[in-house]
Amino acid sequence: MLFNSIGFLIFLPIVFCLYWFVFNKKFQQQNRLLLLASFYFYACWDWRFLFLLMFSIGLDYFSGIKIENSKNKNEAKFWLTLSIVINLGFLGFFKYYNFFVGSFAELLNGFGFKANVWLLKVILPVGISFYTFHGLSYVIDVYKKRIKAERDFTDYAVFVSYFPLLVAGPIERATHLLPQIQKKRVFNYEQAADGMRQILWGFFKKMVIADNCAPLVNEIFTNYQTESPGTLAIGAVLFAFQIYGDFSGYSDIALGVSRLFGIELLKNFAFPYFSRDIAEFWRRWHISLSSWFRDYLYIPLGGSKGGLPMKIRNTFIIFLVSGFWHGANWTFIIWGGLNALYFMPLLLTNKNRQNLEVAAQGKLLPSFKESLQMFITFMATCIAWVFFRAATVSQAFEYIKRICSKDLFTIPHPLPVKIIALVGCMLLVEWINREKFHGLEIKRFSPWIRRSFYVVIIYIILRYANFGNNEFIYFQF
Template structure:
C-alpha cells in the first residue's frame, strides 16, 4: 500500500477512528489494532513476505529474552550471534545473493572458467533492510543492557512492524519507540494538526516535486549518450531534488501519520541541501541510518578515539557499508566511497564537527561565504548522486564524460519553468522554517499566515501533483 494512493487515504481514517473512538479505553487494545493494521498494510504489497516479517519479529523477540535470561556472557553472546547471523543471512540472501554470485562468475570467467551460476529470481521483500535493522538494534541493545528484553509480543511486534515506518523508515530504536508504545496515549488536537501539516508537506515534496522531476530524470539518464552536457547537468540536479522530495517526503508522511496516533518517530531529515560541508550534510540526511551506523558500527570499531589512520579506516568502512546497504550494485559502493573521500579533508583538518548550528541563524539572507559553501556541498552531492542513480558504473562514467564538452554552455532543452518555480517555492518555504522540524511547521506565525500557506500548498498539490501512485525510491532498499 502506497502513502500516495487512494487505498491509503481510505485505510488511514478507518484506523484513526477505530484507534481513538473504539480502542481508546486501553492502550493495549490500541497496540493490537496497530499490529493488525501494520500486518494488513504490509500484506498489501505481497502477503507471502508477511511470513518473513513475522519470522523476523519472532526471532528477535525470542533472542532478546534468551540473551537476558543467559546465565553467562558466553551464552548471551551465542544468542546475540545467532540472531545477527540469521537476520543478516536472510537480508544477504534476498538482497545480495545475485550480486555476489554474478561477480564471482565474472571473476572466474576472467581466468578462463566458463560457469553457469544459479541466480535468484524473486522480488526483494519490501522494507527488509529497515525492519532487519530494527531487530538488530534491539537485540544489541538488550545484550548491552541498554534496554530490558520485551516480554509482551504485541508491543515488540508493533515496534518492528509499525506501518508508518515499516517499508522505508525512519530506522527506529527500541529505546525510543517501545516506551511510547507501552504507555497510555491521549488524543492531542495540536499534535494531530501538526501531524496533518507534516503529511501535507510530505505529499507536496513527493507528488509535486519528486514525481514531476522523475520523468525528466529518467529521460536524461536513460539516454545520456545523446543528451547535451547542459541537459546532463540538469538531470543530475533534478535527481538531487527528486530523491530528496521522494525520501524526505516519505519521512514527513510517516512522522506526521504517527503523530496522529500519539507516537513520535525519530527525525530523519533536517534540510540537508542547506549544508555547508559534507559532514553537515550527513548529519542532516537520512539521520536515522547515519546514527545507526555510528552507534552500531563506527563506535564499536573504535570511532574517533584512535589515531588518524584508524579514523580514516573507520570512516571509509561506514560509508562503504552505507553504500552497500542501499543496494547490491557497485554504483552504490562507489557512491559511498565518494562521500568518504569528500569527508576526508574535513576529518584530517579536524573540521568535521564544525557547522553544528543552523545556517545563517537569525538572518534572512546568508552571507556570501555561506552561499558558496552550500553550493559547493550541493555540487559534490550531485556528482555522487550520478553514481547512485546510474544503472552501472560504466553508465555513470559515460554520463560524467558527457558533461565535459562545449554543449555545457547551451541552454538545457529539458528545462521546465513551472517545475523550477515549484522547486524554488519548496526551498523558500524550507529556508524560512529551517530552524523547525520540517518545512511546513509554521506554528510560530500568525494563524492567518498558516492558513494561507496551507491553502497554497494544497492548491499546488491539486494542480501539479502526479497522481499516478508512483512508488517511493527507497522501497527498493
C-alpha cells in the first residue's frame, strides 16, 4: 500500500478513528490496533512476505530476552551473534545473492572459465533493509545495556513494524520509539494539525516535484547517448530533486502520519541541499541511516579516536557500506566511495564539523561565500547522483564524460520550464523555513495567510501532481 494511493486515503482515516474513538481507553489496545494495521499495511504489498517480517520480529524479541538473561558475557555474545547472522543472512540472501554470484561468475569468465550460476528469481521484500536495521539496533542496544529487553511482544512488534516507517524509514531506535509505545497517548490538536501540514508538504514534494521530474529523468538517462550536454546536466540536476522530493516527501508523510497517532519519529531530512560542504550534507540527508552507521559501525570500528589512517579507513568503510546498503550494484558502491573522497579534504583539515548551524542563520539571504559553498556542494552531489541513478558504471562514466563538453552551456530545447518553476517554488518555501522542523511550519504568519498558502499548495497538487500511483524510490532498498 502506497502513501499516495486511494487505498491509503481510506485506510488512514479508519485506523485514526478506531485508534482515538474506539480503543482510546487503554494504550495496550491502541498498540494491538497499530500492530494489526501495520501487518495489513505490509500484506497489501505482498502477503507472502509477511512471514519474513514476523520471523524477524520473533527472532529479535526472543534474542533480546536471551541476551538480558544470559549468565555471562559469552552467552550474551552468542545470542547477539546468532541474531545478527540470521538477520544479515536473510538480508544478504534476498538482496545480495545475485550480486555476489554474478560478480563471481564475471570474475571467473575474466580468467577464461565458463561459469553457469543459479540466480535468484524473486522480488526483494519491501522494507527489509529498514526493519532489519530496527531489529539489529535493538539487540545491540540490549547487549550494550543501553535498554532493557522488551517483555511485551506487542509493544516490541509495533516498534519494528509500525506502518508509517515500515517500508522506507526513518530507521528508528528502541531507545526513542519504545518509550512512546509503552505509555498512554493523549490526542494533541496542535501536534496533529502540524502533522497534517507536514503530510501536505510531503505530498507536494512527492507528487508534484518527484513524480514530474521522473519521466523526464528516465527519458534523459535512457537516451543519454543522443542527448546534448546541457540536457544531460539538467537530467542530473532533476534527478537530485527527484530523489529528494521522493524520499524526503515519504519521510514527511511518515512523520506527519505518526504525529496523528501521538508518536514522534526521528527527523530524517533537514534541508540537505542548503549544505555548505559534504559533511553537512550527510548530517542533513537520510539522518537516521547516517546516525545508525555512525553509532553501530563507525564508533565500534574506533571512530575518530585513532590516528589519521584509522579515521580514513573508517570513513571509507561507512560510506562504502552505505552505498552497498542502497543496492546490489557496483554503481551504489562507487557512489559511496565518491562521497568518501568528497569527505577526505574536510577530514584531513579537521573541518568536517565546521558548519553545524543552518546556512545564513537568522538572515534572509546567504553571503556570497555561503552561496558559492552551497552551489559547489550541490554540484558535487549531482555528479555522485549520476552513479546512483545509472544502470551500470560504464553508463555513469559515459554520461559524465558527455556532459564535459564545450556545448554544456547551450540552452537545451525544449527547456522544462514548468518543472524548473515548481522546483524553484519548493526551494523558496524550504529556504524560508530552513530553521524549522519541516517546510510548512510557517507559524510566523497570521492564520489567514497560512490558510491561504495551504489552499495554494493543495491547488498546485491537484493541478500539477502525477496521479499515476507511482512507487517511492526507496521502496526498492
